[in-house]
Amino acid sequence: MSAKPSSSTLAxxxxxxxxxxxxxxxxxxxxxxxxxxxxxARAGLHPVALVVLRDGSAFAVDDLCPHDGGLLSDGYLxxxxxxxxxxxxxxxxxxGRCPAHPRxxxxxxxxx
Ligand code: FES
Numbered sequence: 817m818s819a820k821p822s823s824s825t826l827a828x829x830x831x832x833x834x835x836x837x838x839x840x841x842x843x844x845x846x847x848x849x850x851x852x853x854x855x856x857a858r859a860g861l862h863p864v865a866l867v868v869l870r871d872g873s874a875f876a877v878d879d880l881c882p883h884d885g886g887l888l889s890d891g892y893l894x895x896x897x898x899x900x901x902x903x904x905x906x907x908x909x910x911x912g913r914c915p916a917h918p919r920x921x922x923x924x925x926x927x928x
Contacts, residue, residue, distance in 0.1 A: 839905070842866060842876060846927060849874070854898065856889035859925075861907040865889035866927075867898055869909055877912070881905065882920045 837858070840848075844912035845857035845866045856879060857867045857927040863879040865888040877898070879889050886902030892897070907914050 822834060837863075839863065846874065852893055854889055854891050854893060856887070863887075863889075864925075865891070865892070865898075867891065867909060875909070875924040876896075876927060877924055881915075882922065883917070886921075905910045 819825060839858040842857045842859045842890050843862060849855050849866055849868045851868050852870045853866075853868050853873055855865050855868075857866045857876070859863040859876060862916060864876040864899045865879045866874065866876050868874045870893075877888060879887050881888055881891075881900040881902060883900065883905050886900045888898060891899050892901065893909070896909045898909055899906045905914055905917060905920070907920075907922050909924075912924045914920045914922075925928055
Protein backbone atom coordinates (compact mmCIF):
# COMPACT_ATOMS: atom_id res chain seq x y z
CA MET A 817 0.00 0.00 0.00
CA SER A 818 1.46 3.38 -0.93
CA ALA A 819 1.18 6.44 1.28
CA LYS A 820 -1.35 9.01 0.22
CA PRO A 821 0.30 12.38 -0.46
CA SER A 822 -0.75 15.13 1.92
CA SER A 823 -2.39 18.31 0.64
CA SER A 824 0.80 20.26 1.40
CA THR A 825 2.84 17.80 -0.69
CA LEU A 826 0.44 18.25 -3.58
CA ALA A 827 0.46 22.03 -3.25
CA UNK A 828 4.24 22.11 -3.43
CA UNK A 829 4.31 19.72 -6.38
CA UNK A 830 1.76 21.78 -8.31
CA UNK A 831 3.60 25.02 -7.64
CA UNK A 832 6.91 23.99 -9.14
CA UNK A 833 8.43 26.53 -11.43
CA UNK A 834 8.10 26.01 -15.15
CA UNK A 835 11.29 24.94 -16.94
CA UNK A 836 13.04 27.96 -18.40
CA UNK A 837 11.65 30.32 -15.79
CA UNK A 838 14.10 33.14 -15.22
CA UNK A 839 13.44 33.81 -11.55
CA UNK A 840 16.70 34.29 -9.65
CA UNK A 841 17.57 32.00 -6.79
CA UNK A 842 16.60 33.35 -3.38
CA UNK A 843 20.28 33.87 -2.51
CA UNK A 844 20.85 35.89 -5.67
CA UNK A 845 17.70 37.93 -5.14
CA UNK A 846 18.72 38.70 -1.55
CA UNK A 847 22.10 39.95 -2.76
CA UNK A 848 20.52 42.51 -5.10
CA UNK A 849 17.15 43.44 -3.54
CA UNK A 850 16.71 46.99 -2.28
CA UNK A 851 14.99 47.93 0.98
CA UNK A 852 11.29 48.45 0.39
CA UNK A 853 11.12 45.96 -2.46
CA UNK A 854 9.19 42.84 -3.42
CA UNK A 855 10.97 40.50 -5.83
CA UNK A 856 10.07 37.26 -7.60
CA ALA A 857 12.56 34.54 -6.75
CA ARG A 858 12.76 30.81 -6.33
CA ALA A 859 13.70 28.60 -3.40
CA GLY A 860 14.93 25.55 -5.24
CA LEU A 861 12.10 25.01 -7.72
CA HIS A 862 9.48 26.69 -5.57
CA PRO A 863 8.31 30.20 -6.53
CA VAL A 864 8.60 32.71 -3.71
CA ALA A 865 8.29 36.43 -3.20
CA LEU A 866 11.24 38.02 -1.45
CA VAL A 867 10.17 40.99 0.65
CA VAL A 868 12.77 43.40 2.02
CA LEU A 869 11.32 45.93 4.43
CA ARG A 870 12.64 49.48 4.67
CA ASP A 871 14.59 48.59 7.83
CA GLY A 872 16.44 45.87 5.88
CA SER A 873 14.71 42.91 7.47
CA ALA A 874 13.58 40.36 4.93
CA PHE A 875 11.33 37.38 4.52
CA ALA A 876 10.24 35.02 1.79
CA VAL A 877 6.70 33.84 1.24
CA ASP A 878 5.03 31.46 -1.21
CA ASP A 879 4.39 33.49 -4.33
CA LEU A 880 0.69 32.76 -4.21
CA CYS A 881 -1.91 34.98 -2.60
CA PRO A 882 -4.28 32.92 -0.43
CA HIS A 883 -7.23 34.98 -1.66
CA ASP A 884 -7.32 34.10 -5.32
CA GLY A 885 -3.87 33.02 -6.43
CA GLY A 886 -2.34 36.35 -7.41
CA LEU A 887 1.43 36.56 -7.53
CA LEU A 888 2.55 38.26 -4.35
CA SER A 889 5.77 39.19 -6.12
CA ASP A 890 3.67 41.54 -8.27
CA GLY A 891 2.63 43.29 -5.07
CA TYR A 892 4.17 46.18 -3.18
CA LEU A 893 4.87 47.41 0.31
CA UNK A 894 2.65 49.92 2.01
CA UNK A 895 4.34 50.66 5.31
CA UNK A 896 5.00 47.22 6.76
CA UNK A 897 2.19 45.57 4.83
CA UNK A 898 2.64 43.43 1.73
CA UNK A 899 -0.16 44.36 -0.65
CA UNK A 900 -1.28 41.91 -3.32
CA UNK A 901 -1.56 43.74 -6.63
CA UNK A 902 -4.49 41.66 -7.84
CA UNK A 903 -7.23 42.78 -5.42
CA UNK A 904 -5.34 44.85 -2.89
CA UNK A 905 -5.45 42.63 0.17
CA UNK A 906 -2.79 43.72 2.66
CA UNK A 907 -0.83 41.27 4.80
CA UNK A 908 1.08 42.29 7.91
CA UNK A 909 4.76 41.76 7.25
CA UNK A 910 5.47 40.80 10.86
CA UNK A 911 2.70 38.25 11.37
CA GLY A 912 1.51 37.35 7.87
CA ARG A 913 -2.06 38.10 8.94
CA CYS A 914 -4.55 39.87 6.75
CA PRO A 915 -6.36 42.26 9.13
CA ALA A 916 -9.32 42.73 6.77
CA HIS A 917 -9.72 38.99 6.26
CA PRO A 918 -8.51 37.28 9.46
CA ARG A 919 -9.04 33.74 8.14
CA UNK A 920 -6.21 34.30 5.69
CA UNK A 921 -2.57 34.36 6.67
CA UNK A 922 0.78 34.10 4.92
CA UNK A 923 3.51 31.83 6.21
CA UNK A 924 6.60 34.02 6.43
CA UNK A 925 10.09 32.57 6.17
CA UNK A 926 12.38 35.06 7.93
CA UNK A 927 15.74 35.60 6.28
CA UNK A 928 18.71 36.53 8.43
S1 FES B 1 -5.51 37.40 -5.34
FE1 FES B 1 -4.46 38.56 -3.88
S2 FES B 1 -5.93 39.94 -3.13
FE2 FES B 1 -7.01 38.70 -4.50
